[in-house]
Amino acid sequence: MRWIGGRESTNVDDRRGVSGGGLVAGGGIIGVIVVILRLLLGGGGDGSIPIPGGGQSQQMTTEEKAADDERAKFVKVVLGYTEDVWTQLMAQQGKQYPAPTLVLFRGQAQSACGFASSATGPFYCPGDQELYIDLSFYQELKDRFNAPGDFAMAYVVAHEVGHHIQKLLGIADKMERLHGQLNETEYNKYSVMMELQADFFAGVWANHVQQMKNVLEEGDIDEALNAATAIGDDRLQKEAQGYVVPESFTHGTSKQRYYWFKKGFDTGDINQGDTFHDPSLQ
Numbered sequence: 001m002r003w004i005g006g007r008e009s010t011n012v013d014d015r016r017g018v019s020g021g022g023l024v025a026g027g028g029i030i031g032v033i034v035v036i037l038r039l040l041l042g043g044g045g046d047g048s049i050p051i052p053g054g055g056q057s058q059q060m061t062t063e064e065k066a067a068d069d070e071r072a073k074f075v076k077v078v079l080g081y082t083e084d085v086w087t088q089l090m091a092q093q094g095k096q097y098p099a100p101t102l103v104l105f106r107g108q109a110q111s112a113c114g115f116a117s118s119a120t121g122p123f124y125c126p127g128d129q130e131l132y133i134d135l136s137f138y139q140e141l142k143d144r145f146n147a148p149g150d151f152a153m154a155y156v157v158a159h160e161v162g163h164h165i166q167k168l169l170g171i172a173d174k175m176e177r178l179h180g181q182l183n184e185t186e187y188n189k190y191s192v193m194m195e196l197q198a199d200f201f202a203g204v205w206a207n208h209v210q211q212m213k214n215v216l217e218e219g220d221i222d223e224a225l226n227a228a229t230a231i232g233d234d235r236l237q238k239e240a241q242g243y244v245v246p247e248s249f250t251h252g253t254s255k256q257r258y259y260w261f262k263k264g265f266d267t268g269d270i271n272q273g274d275t276f277h278d279p280s281l282q
């Protein structure tokens with residue numbers, strides 16, 4: 001993807017530095033509990049309090065830091081591109097586009113949806129309308145999911161922004177209501193539709209960002225499709241447990257994710273993405 005020199009979004013809350021030094025200012029409840037425990041147990045007061053599960057990447061070499069900053073820049077440009085595209089697409093529907101804020105964190109962060117760690121993977125929280133990304137996921141895409149390439153990461157960002165679009169269109173709130181009404185298997189079915197629609201919106205974005213800015217390079221769409229395939233539930237489950245349990249799917253199979261991203265990209269039409277009424281998903 002051609003991105004160098006692109007506008008970096010300013011809707012970014014960069015907390016990477018905050019969590020780097022042990023005591024996490026934004027660490028919320030857990031951080032506070034650790035501090036209190038430490039005080040109760042009479043621990044020393046050097047101010048450096050290790051927090052379980054966090055901070056494995058606290059000490060970065062200069063090169064690692066440079067690479068991390070480069071990725072942050074990239075993600076900010078991608079976010080800027082999503083703002084430009086979605087502002088236009090929403091305007092065509094007579095709607096405003098209040099852009100989401102991107103929280104960059106390292107190791108862990110607090111969100112309105114609860115505690116986030118790098119193990120959670122990138123996510124969107126409808127409660128605070130923020131996207132949470134630990135940039136180490138970029139590496140994970142390449143190493144763990146075998147989905148390298150900058151556009152693989154762009155797809156991930158665009159997918160999370162897709163959830164923001166669902167929030168703006170009222171779909172996320174509908175889902176929220178369903179949560180209390182359905183059993184887990186039923187709810188999972190809706191969750192798959194929701195995730196596939198976010199993939200679809202990511203595809204729509206890819207279509208329009210190309211039309212608006214001509215930023216796609218040879219192989220980019222393949223990188224995104226490969227990533228969509230790599231993080232399908234069937235693939236992940238098979239990797240994790242050796243077999244597949246379809247009713248526990250919450251994101252969709254590799255094939256479905258591939259299909260919906262591609263459909264979004266091929267049509268560029270947000271009205272073609274009604275996964276909730278698609279016969280193949282009933």
Ligand SMILES: [Zn+2]
Nearest residue numbers: 159163195198
């Ligand atoms: Zn998702």
